[in-house]
Amino acid sequence: MTDRPDDPDTPLAPFPTALPQSPFPPLDGETAPYLEQQEIEAPPAEAVVAEEVGDWIETADAHDLPTAPEPVPANPLLALGRFAFPPGEPPDEEGLAARDRRWTSRVIVVATVFLLIFNIASVQNWTRQQAPGWVTTTVDRLAEVWSEQMASLGADRPRETVREGYERAREARWSASPLAGEGGPEGRMSGTETQTR
Amino acid sequence: MLFPTLAFGVFFLFVYFTAWSLDRENGRRKLFLLLASWVFYAQWDWRFVGLLIASAVLNWGVAAVIARADQAGRRKLWVGLGVAANLLILGVFKYYGFFVEQAGELLARVGWERDLPLLEIVLPVGISFFTFQGISYVVDVYRGRTPPAKSLLDVMLLMSFFPHLVAGPIVRASDLLPQFDRVPRLTREMAAHGFLLIGWGLFKKTVIASELSVRLVDPVFFDPSAYGALDLTAAVYAYAVQIYCDFSAYSDMAIGTAALLGYSFPRNFDQPYRAKSMQDFWRRWHISLSSWLRDYLYVPLGGGRKGLVRSCLNVFITMLLGGLWHGAAWTFVAWGALHGGVQVIERLGRAAFGDRKVIPTWIGVIVTFHIVCLGWILFRSESFPMAMEVLAGLGRFEAATMVTPFLLTLIVGGLLMHWLPPRAVEGIATWLKPAPSLTMGLLVGAALLLVEAVRPDGVAPFIYFQF
Numbered sequence: 086m087t088d089r090p091d092d093p094d095t096p097l098a099p100f101p102t103a104l105p106q107s108p109f110p111p112l113d114g115e116t117a118p119y120l121e122q123q124e125i126e127a128p129p130a131e132a133v134v135a136e137e138v139g140d141w142i143e144t145a146d147a148h149d150l151p152t153a154p155e156p157v158p159a160n161p162l163l164a165l166g167r168f169a170f171p172p173g174e175p176p177d178e179e180g181l182a183a184r185d186r187r188w189t190s191r192v193i194v195v196a197t198v199f200l201l202i203f204n205i206a207s208v209q210n211w212t213r214q215q216a217p218g219w220v221t222t223t224v225d226r227l228a229e230v231w232s233e234q235m236a237s238l239g240a241d242r243p244r245e246t247v248r249e250g251y252e253r254a255r256e257a258r259w260s261a262s263p264l265a266g267e268g269g270p271e272g273r274m275s276g277t278e279t280q281t282r
Numbered sequence: 283m284l285f286p287t288l289a290f291g292v293f294f295l296f297v298y299f300t301a302w303s304l305d306r307e308n309g310r311r312k313l314f315l316l317l318a319s320w321v322f323y324a325q326w327d328w329r330f331v332g333l334l335i336a337s338a339v340l341n342w343g344v345a346a347v348i349a350r351a352d353q354a355g356r357r358k359l360w361v362g363l364g365v366a367a368n369l370l371i372l373g374v375f376k377y378y379g380f381f382v383e384q385a386g387e388l389l390a391r392v393g394w395e396r397d398l399p400l401l402e403i404v405l406p407v408g409i410s411f412f413t414f415q416g417i418s419y420v421v422d423v424y425r426g427r428t429p430p431a432k433s434l435l436d437v438m439l440l441m442s443f444f445p446h447l448v449a450g451p452i453v454r455a456s457d458l459l460p461q462f463d464r465v466p467r468l469t470r471e472m473a474a475h476g477f478l479l480i481g482w483g484l485f486k487k488t489v490i491a492s493e494l495s496v497r498l499v500d501p502v503f504f505d506p507s508a509y510g511a512l513d514l515t516a517a518v519y520a521y522a523v524q525i526y527c528d529f530s531a532y533s534d535m536a537i538g539t540a541a542l543l544g545y546s547f548p549r550n551f552d553q554p555y556r557a558k559s560m561q562d563f564w565r566r567w568h569i570s571l572s573s574w575l576r577d578y579l580y581v582p583l584g585g586g587r588k589g590l591v592r593s594c595l596n597v598f599i600t601m602l603l604g605g606l607w608h609g610a611a612w613t614f615v616a617w618g619a620l621h622g623g624v625q626v627i628e629r630l631g632r633a634a635f636g637d638r639k640v641i642p643t644w645i646g647v648i649v650t651f652h653i654v655c656l657g658w659i660l661f662r663s664e665s666f667p668m669a670m671e672v673l674a675g676l677g678r679f680e681a682a683t684m685v686t687p688f689l690l691t692l693i694v695g696g697l698l699m700h701w702l703p704p705r706a707v708e709g710i711a712t713w714l715k716p717a718p719s720l721t722m723g724l725l726v727g728a729a730l731l732l733v734e735a736v737r738p739d740g741v742a743p744f745i746y747f748q749f
Contacts, residue, residue: 182467186302188719189473195723207734211288247735255688
């Protein structure tokens with residue numbers, strides 16, 4: 086039985102007898118439905134939400150239903166590692182700064198070593214363009230020995246390959262150009278002051 | 283000591299590791315950077331290190347007096363004296379010969395020929411830059427925009443810091459002095475950004491600018507009468523690309539070098555050849571100079587506050603003096619007048635048509651670029667007759683003899699780089715930031731190897747060193 090006089094005698098159950106509160110304001114002239122009184126007595130929203138929701142929906146496909154995530158099996162080695170070497174405290178501001186500086190310094194060192202291996206020819210070029218002196222002579226001799234060692238390992242090839250490709254592109258001429266095959270425009274060039282590198 | 287040289291590479295490695303090993307004591311770190319900057323500057327001419335020190339002491343003293351002065355009149359007097367002293371230094375070293383020569387010619391024309399005292403004064407490298415920096419410091423303290431430096435050391439380092447010392451960017455006191463207060467923090471992002479800027483700058487300077495300069499621009503401008511329209515047009519476009527790649531490369535390497543030492547410099551270029559008006563061009567080209575001219579010349583002249591006619595006059599005077607700042611020659615004055623004149627026309631156009639879009643953007647870009655190129659003819663030519671020869675040759679149709687597929691690729695590539703995403707370098711730096719140091723080191727090494735493999739032997743000084 087219900088509290089309303091016009092309600093049928095037969096209870097409406099199992100259909101819902103209380104509608105959840107609408108999130109929208111009522112339209113102009115709209116009266117509250119017959120369950121107005123019951124709405125006041127409706128359980129709080131949390132309780133409604135907390136109700137277990139049935140997973141049977143007529144229009145739904147079984148594949149749409151949420152499934153519990155598969156438990157990730159713990160990596161025993163990882164667990165052992167964490168047990169043996171527990172992670173330290175997260176670094177503070179100063180620690181982060183020091184970490185970034187170390188990263189930058191390592192980048193510079195790696196790049197320098199890389200260039201010393203693959204680009205030693207630049208050092209030789211530089212020393213040959215300097216005025217003679219004990220520094221340049223020493224650097225030149227060291228660079229020469231180092232360059233021979235690197236060349237025997239083939240470390241000079243990448244630079245040479247790039248250089249050769251670049252030279253070919255630079256010397257390319259239009260087929261109808263009067264300079265094609267004449268060595269390019271350098272013949273008409275005036276000298277340009279350059280500073281040795 | 284030029285940036286793209288092995289000598290600078292060794293110098294920078296030493297400075298980098300020593301500076302960061304002194305990170306526990308900021309004062310010592312700054313002192314070391316100051317000494318390193320003087321060593322860097324002394325590579326050109328050690329005598330001018332004294333001038334640099336004198337200029338810093340002068341500006342520090344004047345700013346300290348201004349900050350302590352109570353009366354507005356005295357503050358005004360001191361700021362006037364400070365600016366005048368800076369301009370005197372600039373005038374003596376940069377413009378003395380020019381003005382004496384002009385005065386001699388003028389006197390000869392009116393029949394009062396005199397032997398005026400001509401002096402062979404060597405132009406200290408970067409004097410225009412550090413003088414402007416000194417002026418901005420004194421004026422900013424006067425205006426209350428920046429407090430006076432806490433020590434003479436700070437002012438000396440502000441004016442002498444080697445990344446920006448010889449060709450900018452013109453870093454304001456309000457940008458750099460607060461960074462001197464404590465040991466800076468170097469983040470991975472800053473470092474990645476710095477590496478990229480240095481690599482990109484090296485490529486632009488040693489490959490694009492050098493090749494175009496040696497193989498096309500220098501020969502054509504050496505004897506313009508020997509070439510036809512196609513070669514001259516290509517040379518003018520090539521010079522536009524060359525000067526951009528040359529100067530922006532210096533700025534990039536300066537910003538990158540400073541970033542690796544933990545300091546942040548303002549941006550100096552923002553894809554200038556995609557500007558759709560001359561005003562837009564000056565918001566993208568040598569931004570630190572154009573904003574300096576705006577704040578310390580255009581605004582004190584009255585800016586746009588005194589009506590249309592006055593604002594046109596102010597912008598014209600500003601650009602004219604901006605032209606003269608570039609060099610003591612009438613070609614530079616004419617270059618400034620061209621830029622000022624076009625900006626006046628643009629202002630009048632805006633006054634007449636309002637914000638209505640009269641011409642499509644792409645037409646604006648093309649027209650602006652060609653006006654800028656016309657200006658570059660004046661800028662590159664050693665004299666007016668030579669500039670006239672270039673202009674006359676543009677109407678003389680002959681077969682192109684200088685332009686090769688390689689040079690054309692460099693010109694087109696140099697222009698197309700203006701249509702890359704506006705913050706491409708920053709974006710790539712953010713993307714590379716999480717990379718392990720080994721990967722990043724190999725990438726940096728490989729990039730530098732590529733540049734080293736293709737660059738010509740030797741490197742010409744940066745164009746803006748002469749200013």
